Amino acid sequence: MCIEVKAQDYTAPKREFRGAWLSTVWAIDWPGNxxxxxxxxxxxxxxxxxxxxxxxxxxxxxxxFQVRGMSDAxxxxxxxxxxxxxxxxxGKAPNYDPLQFVxxxxxxxxxxxxxxxxxxxxxxxxDTYGTLPTDYSNTHPEWxxxxxxxxxxxxxxxxxxxxxxxxxxxxxxxxxVDGIVFDDYFYPNGGMSxxxxxxxxxxxNPDSLERGDWRRHQVNLMVKGVHDAIKELKPWVRFGxxxxxxxxxxxxxxxxxxxxxxxxxxDWQYNGIYSxxxxxxxxxxxxxxxxxxxxxxxxxxxxxxxxxxWGTVVHKFGRHNYTSCSLSDLKRxxxxxxxxxxxxxxxxxxxxxxxxxxxIPERQDVMMRxxxxxxxxxxxxxxxxxxxxxxxxxxxxSSNKLSTVGFIDKLTSTVYTHYAxxxxxxxxxxxxxxxxxxxxxxxxxxxxxxxxxxxxxxxAIPMAERNNSxxxxxxxxxxxxxxxxxxxxxxxxxxxxxxIAVTVIDGYANEFAPRFLNEALxxxxxxxxxxxxxxxxxxxxxxxxxxxxxxxxxxxxxxAYNNDFDSILxxxxxxxxxxxxxxIAKIDGSRKTYWRxxxxxxxxxxxWSETRWFEGSLFSVIYPEDGQxxxxxxxxxxxxxxxxxxxxxxxxxxxxxxxxxxxxxxxxTTETSVQxxxxxxxxxxxxxxxxxxxxPVVNAVSATTLFTTEKYVMQPPTIxxxxxxxxxxxxxxxxxxxxxxxxxxxxxxxxxxxxxGRAIKVKVAELxxxxxxxxxxxxxEYYIRVATLEDATVYxxxxxxxxxxxxxxxxxxxxxxxxxxxxxxxxYAPADLxxxxxxxxxxxxxxxxxxxxxxxxxxxxxxxxxxxxxTAIKHVVKH
Numbered sequence: 001m002c003i004e005v006k007a008q009d010y011t012a013p014k015r016e017f018r019g020a021w022l023s024t025v026w027a028i029d030w031p032g033n034x035x036x037x038x039x040x041x042x043x044x045x046x047x048x049x050x051x052x053x054x055x056x057x058x059x060x061x062x063x064x065f066q067v068r069g070m071s072d073a074x075x076x077x078x079x080x081x082x083x084x085x086x087x088x089x090x091g092k093a094p095n096y097d098p099l100q101f102v103x104x105x106x107x108x109x110x111x112x113x114x115x116x117x118x119x120x121x122x123x124x125x126x127d128t129y130g131t132l133p134t135d136y137s138n139t140h141p142e143w144x145x146x147x148x149x150x151x152x153x154x155x156x157x158x159x160x161x162x163x164x165x166x167x168x169x170x171x172x173x174x175x176x177v178d179g180i181v182f183d184d185y186f187y188p189n190g191g192m193s194x195x196x197x198x199x200x201x202x203x204x205n206p207d208s209l210e211r212g213d214w215r216r217h218q219v220n221l222m223v224k225g226v227h228d229a230i231k232e233l234k235p236w237v238r239f240g241x242x243x244x245x246x247x248x249x250x251x252x253x254x255x256x257x258x259x260x261x262x263x264x265x266x267d268w269q270y271n272g273i274y275s276x277x278x279x280x281x282x283x284x285x286x287x288x289x290x291x292x293x294x295x296x297x298x299x300x301x302x303x304x305x306x307x308x309x310w311g312t313v314v315h316k317f318g319r320h321n322y323t324s325c326s327l328s329d330l331k332r333x334x335x336x337x338x339x340x341x342x343x344x345x346x347x348x349x350x351x352x353x354x355x356x357x358x359x360i361p362e363r364q365d366v367m368m369r370x371x372x373x374x375x376x377x378x379x380x381x382x383x384x385x386x387x388x389x390x391x392x393x394x395x396x397x398s399s400n401k402l403s404t405v406g407f408i409d410k411l412t413s414t415v416y417t418h419y420a421x422x423x424x425x426x427x428x429x430x431x432x433x434x435x436x437x438x439x440x441x442x443x444x445x446x447x448x449x450x451x452x453x454x455x456x457x458x459x460a461i462p463m464a465e466r467n468n469s470x471x472x473x474x475x476x477x478x479x480x481x482x483x484x485x486x487x488x489x490x491x492x493x494x495x496x497x498x499x500i501a502v503t504v505i506d507g508y509a510n511e512f513a514p515r516f517l518n519e520a521l522x523x524x525x526x527x528x529x530x531x532x533x534x535x536x537x538x539x540x541x542x543x544x545x546x547x548x549x550x551x552x553x554x555x556x557x558x559x560a561y562n563n564d565f566d567s568i569l570x571x572x573x574x575x576x577x578x579x580x581x582x583x584i585a586k587i588d589g590s591r592k593t594y595w596r597x598x599x600x601x602x603x604x605x606x607x608w609s610e611t612r613w614f615e616g617s618l619f620s621v622i623y624p625e626d627g628q629x630x631x632x633x634x635x636x637x638x639x640x641x642x643x644x645x646x647x648x649x650x651x652x653x654x655x656x657x658x659x660x661x662x663x664x665x666x667x668x669t670t671e672t673s674v675q676x677x678x679x680x681x682x683x684x685x686x687x688x689x690x691x692x693x694x695x696p697v698v699n700a701v702s703a704t705t706l707f708t709t710e711k712y713v714m715q716p717p718t719i720x721x722x723x724x725x726x727x728x729x730x731x732x733x734x735x736x737x738x739x740x741x742x743x744x745x746x747x748x749x750x751x752x753x754x755x756x757g758r759a760i761k762v763k764v765a766e767l768x769x770x771x772x773x774x775x776x777x778x779x780x781e782y783y784i785r786v787a788t789l790e791d792a793t794v795y796x797x798x799x800x801x802x803x804x805x806x807x808x809x810x811x812x813x814x815x816x817x818x819x820x821x822x823x824x825x826x827x828y829a830p831a832d833l834x835x836x837x838x839x840x841x842x843x844x845x846x847x848x849x850x851x852x853x854x855x856x857x858x859x860x861x862x863x864x865x866x867x868x869x870x871t872a873i874k875h876v877v878k879h
Contacts, residue, residue, distance in 0.1 A: 010377075012059075013384065014475040015509075016420040017288075017322040017393025019062030020402060021116065022051065022102075025069030027085045029399040036087040036094050044098070049105060051399055056109040058408045059416040061481070064181050064395060065102050066116040068167065070128055071136060071153065075099035075115075078170045079163065081132050091132045099175055107176075110481035112422055114179030114238065115171050119164045119222065121185050122151040147191030155187060155218045155274075156200030165225045172234050178507075179238035180230060184292055186219050187274045215274035220283070227285040235428055236507025238287045242324050242395070243277040244269040245293035245306060248313075255627070257282050259316065260656045260688070260706070262309050265301035281317045287425055288319060290395050294326035296375050303379055308657050311386030318570075318585050320423060322393025323383055327401035331370045333410075373410035380415045389583065391423030418475035421457060425508040429568040430556075433504040435515040435603070436485075441500065444489045448502055448515070455505040458487045459514065460498040472501065472514055472553045472602070473575045481505060501602065510571060513600040514553065522604035525549050527577075527597045529609050531697070538616040539642050539693075540589045541582035541700045544597075546609065548577040552599040559584060559595045563611050569593070573600075582701055589616035619693055619700035624707035631707045633681040638673040642693040642700060649692040650674050652681070656688045656704045679768030682743035683712040684791045712741055714788040716799045721771075722784075724802035731809050736771035737786050737799070744789035747772045753783050753801070764789075779808045820868050827854040829868050838865040 023029045030051060033043035055063060067074045072083035072090060075098065081091040086098065099115065106113040122136065122144055123129040129137065129151065136143050136153070143163075145154045153160045168180055194201075194211060205214050223241065230239050248254045249267040257278050269275040280286045291310055295301040307323050314321040376396075384392040402408060436448040436456070446458065458479040465471045479490070489500070501514040528547040532538050544557065557579050561567040570584045581587045594613045598606040622638045624631045637650055651658060652665040664687070665680050681687060686708050693700045717737035722728050735747055745765040752759050763772040784802050787795035820829040827835065829850045837846040837856070846857050850868065 010381070010414045010417070012416060012418045012420060012475045013390075013392065014420055014473065014478065015391060015423045016384075017062055017320070017391070017395070017422055018058075018060040018416065018420060019064055019112075019114070019322070019393070019395040020055065020060065020399045021064045021324070021395060021397045022066060022399045023397075024066040024074055024083065024085055025118070031086065034085060034088040036092055038095065040087070041095050044094075045096075045101060048098075048102060051402075052102075052105050052109055052111065054399075054402045054408060055111055058402060058411050059419045061110060061420060061422055062112045062114060062179075062395070063102070063106050063399075064114050064116045065099070065106075066118075067099050067171070068115075068117045069121065070118070070124070071122045071130065075171065075175065077167070079167055081130065081134055084128070090130055091134075099171075099177075103176055107483035110419065110483075112178035114181045114240070115175070115177045116181050116183065117168070117171075118185050119182055120152040120155060120160075120187075122153060124150050145188075145192075145196050147188040147196065150188045150191060152185075152188055154197060154200065155215065155222065156197045156204060158204065161218070161222045161225055164222055165229050168226050169229050169233060172230060172237050177237065179240060179287075180226070181239075181290070182223075182241045184243050184269070184275070185273070186269075187215055187272075189268075189272045192274075212271055212274060216270075216276045216279070219274060220276065220279050220285070223280050224283065224285045234507075236425070238425065240288040240290055240322070241277065241280060241286050242290040242292055243275050244273075245291045245295070245324075246301060247275075247277045247291070253278075257313075258626075259313055260309070260686075262306060263302075263655060264305040264309075265295075278313060281314055281319050284317065284319065284427075286319065288322050288393070289314060290322045290324045290393075292324045292326070292397070294324070294328075294397070296371055297378055297382070304382055307379075307382050308386040308659070311388055312657050315388035316585055318389075318427060320389065320391045320393065320425075321387065322391075322395055323379075324395045324397055325376065325379055327376070327396050327398070327404070327407075329370050330376070330401050330404050330407065331372060332405040332407075333372050333374075373404070373407045376407075377410060377414050389426075393423065419478055419480050420475050421478070421481060421505065421511065422509045424510050424571075424573065426570045426572055427568065428508055428571070429558075429565065430506055430508055430510040430571045433506055433510075433512045435513055435605070436502050436504060437515075439502060439515050439517050441489075441495055441517055444491070444493075445486055446489055446500065446502070446517070447486045450485060450504060452504065452506075453485070454507065455509075456482050456485070456487070457503040457505055457511060457514075458482065458489075459501040459503070460489065460493045461501070462498055466499040469551045469553055469602075470575065472503075508571075510556070511554075511573065511600075513604065513606060514602045516602055519603050522551075522601065524605045524607055525552075525599050525601050526607040527555065527599050527609040529597065529612055532612070532614050534610075534612040536612075536614045536616070538589070538614055539640070539698055539700060540587060540616050540618050541580055542614070542616075542697075543578050543580055543699055544595055545578045546597050549599040549601060552577075552601050554600045555579075556598050556600060557595065558597075558608075559587065559593060561591060561593065563594045563613070565594065565596070580699060582699075588618050589614070591615065618703065619691070619698075620702045621689055621691055621705040624689070624705060626703075626705045627707070629708040630710045633683055633709050634676050634678055635681075635707075636673050636675045637689055637691075639691045639693075639702060641672050642698045643695060646670070646693050646695040646698055648672070649694075650689065651692070652676065652687050652689045654685075654687065656706070658688070658690065658704075681709050682767050682789075683709055683714075683741070685709050685743070714742060714790045714796045715740060716796045717742070717745060717786050717788050719784060719786055719799055719802055722802070722804045725804070727805040727807060729807040729809055731775070733774040733777055733782070733804075733806050734771055735774070735784055735786070739770055740788070742788045743767055743791065744769070746787045746789065746795050748785050748787075748798070749774055749777065750783050751780060753803075755783065755785070777806055777808065779806055781805050822856070822866070825856045825858070827856055827866070827868075828852070829854070833868050835866060835868045838867070 031044040033040045073080050082093050084090040103113045143153050143160050145152050227239050230237050246262050246265045246267050249262045251261050254261040293306050295303050297304045310321045380394050436450045438449040440447050459477050461471045461477045500517040503514045504512045530545040554573050557572045558565050559569045592613045592615050596611045597609045619642050649668050653662040655662045688704050690704045691702045720738050721736040744767050747763045749761045750759050765772050785798040787798045831851050833850045836844050
């Protein structure tokens with residue numbers, strides 16, 4: 001077996017959502033001192049500043065500040081009392097406004113502040129139950145549902161829905177928050193019997209929905225109401241929700257949205273708390289989703305599978321995914337040897353699989369709850385790779401774990417090496433913004449004027465890079481973002497050493513042309529469009545192209561359904577003079593689509609180009625149709641003709657994410673059809689097909705089509721080798737069956753004829769594989785049987801049992817890893833590479849440096865791992 005590990009790409013993107021949850025309920029993160037004295041106020045502010053300084057040190061840009069945890073407030077609310085977790089007593093007012101203070105301190109550091117609200121929770125115990133005259137227990141007791149000790153506002157009541165909307169409007173009307181975010185509490189899990197909301201179910205169910213559907217609909221109505229109120233009052237304020245991490249694992253639910261089910265774990269929230277996150281994304285009633293994927297890579301609920309699935313879902317519906325991850329079990333990197341590190345955490349339950357997991361060095365067989373900072377780094381890389389719309393993001397739970405020794409250093413030395421701007425909200429119209437004026441530097445204080453009073457990006461580009469127009473398109477020279485019209489430059493940055501620039505950033509995080517210090521204004525620029533031609537009828541997706549403009553740092557593309565650009569589909573910024581419409585899922589050519597471009601050139605005003613429109617049809621798969629069943633396992637896939645000179649790539653995969661490990665068939669052709677070969681597709685299984693088309697004028701990817709192959713009644717196989725009663729002398733025992741229709745096979749070898757569970761050694765052959773090899777058997781008598789895989793984990797009856805005598809030969813077998821292989825105890829590899837031989841438990845038994853042929857030591861019978869390579873690339877060969 002060969003494993004190749006390469007150095008990870010940690011290049012920090014210029015746009016990334018980097019946040020943390022700052023919990024106030026139960027004072028999880030803040031405040032430590034809970035009173036309304038002057039001393040307590042001073043202590044609370046100092047603690048908050050310390051927390052936000054950690055955000056700044058980690059190059060983070062978003063704070064989720066919890067302002068309403070139990071129908072209470074950490075701000076001056078028009079509807080609810082002050083939280084008991086602020087001053088120790090519900091309704092007890094502080095001497096300052098915490099939300100206003102946090103907003104100001106966030107903005108000083110270039111950090112967005114999103115007000116975190118729990119929409120329904122009222123109390124979780126008698127100690128948290130509000131009994132003030134102004135509490136709902138006295139003003140609106142009919143709103144409250146007691147569900148086994150947890151009391152919530154009744155989601156089925158229109159009055160409750162309106163109150164939540166009013167609370168959000170109260171916040172965004174009186175505070176300069178950048179966003180509103182809800183967490184994952186909706187209906188109480190397991191505590192909602194039918195009689196609790198029977199009155200509302202009877203009164204507000206005109207469509208006679210089933211109970212679960214009706215409850216989910218009530219939540220969806222609340223979400224839509226909040227969204228609409230925000231967008232009417234301050235459309236640039238982002239609205240997000242952080243649901244449970246796994247959703248839509250039920251195929252019928254997934255089919256409703258035209259998506260594949262979530263590939264890991266199970267969805268308890270759909271019928272547990274009546275939360276349907278895909279509904280909010282598909283209905284565009286939120287700007288972002290932050291699913292709580294509180295597991296690690298490789299856990300039962302696998303981070304590496306769940307996050308890419310969310311990336312596909314949000315891209316389909318044109319929204320953003322900023323994954324929430326848990327730091328609850330984060331530990332500092334061990335300074336001791338691996339075995340000592342194991343002993344250090346020996347009190348931890350090694351097999352608790354519902355928590356966050358990690359692997360201890362040299363103990364790859366044991367899954368631990370704890371994990372190190374590298375796990376989070378790897379998760380951030382997955383987020384970036386999964387963000388198909390170029391808007392990656394991560395939100396840590398919770399803020400207190402940012403103080404873990406070495407964690408911030410790990411982030412800033414790998415994935416967060418530079419500050420990043422928050423991703424731009426592209427589905428709202430962005431008004432043009434002029435460059436700043438009166439840009440001046442006095443000592444280290446940079447100042448400017450701007451009538452819009454928005455946000456600003458600060459850049460310091462080394463003089464040697466000033467003529468590189470793309471220098472400002474990366475995070476490398478971005479110092480930060482400020483809400484003020486001044487900025488303190490770091491020591492070592494001056495107008496003599498750096499070209500210093502300021503850009504305007506609007507509420508949607510769109511960035512406009514930079515103004516450079518001490519540089520003259522340039523003439524206006526106007527892009528010239530190239531293709532498609534105006535009023536074109538084309539195959540979609542297509543490239544929108546225009547003439548490049550010298551010194552343009554980026555281009556802004558507006559796409560709309562009318563030539564006034566009021567009905568905006570997207571406002572996109574791109575570094576190149578081209579944009580592929582595939583990035584905007586809603587562009588399907590069914591109606592006239594208008595587009596125009598402007599350039600963002602330093603020190604220059606940009607005018608919009610001419611406006612053009614196009615229409616056409618989507619490039620698509622013709623057969624099989626989406627959702628079609630009973631498709632042959634050797635179907636002929638056909639698709640639309642995208643024009644003369646087009647080359648097509650047809651791909652079939654087991655998931656609609658089309659990762660390389662999931663693709664079972666791929667071919668390149670100039671034809672518009674291809675037949676899938678035998679032994680490629682399994683019977684009675686779901687597959688996804690897409691076709692990529694490329695020509696001088698077309699660069700299109702079809703929509704993904706789901707189909708299910710035909711059913712087939714499988715039969716038990718026949719073992720053809722070894723023969724019954726034979727003696728086999730070989731380094732490995734190879735078992736082979738006759739070729740019959742199959743979805744794979746299960747091979748079982750046992751030293752006992754009754755095949756007791758603990759004695760059986762199992763191997764599984766994939767579709768099209770008719771043999772397996774056992775390399776871990778000692779000499780002796782064995783019984784062998786094989787079953788055919790019918791569907792998923794369902795097998796046929798077993799074949800007839802055969803008995804063989806196995807005589808294991810001594811020596812290391814021939815195993816190849818790329819250009820590295822072993823034959824007869826000789827290691828063939830490029831010269832001058834380090835090699836180490838390990839036992840299966842990880843103990844090193846030999847080390848050396850390779851020659852063209854290296855004599856290996858004589859080893860006792862067993863399994864060994866040989867690692868060959870250097871610090872950049874390792875090849876691992878198992879024997």
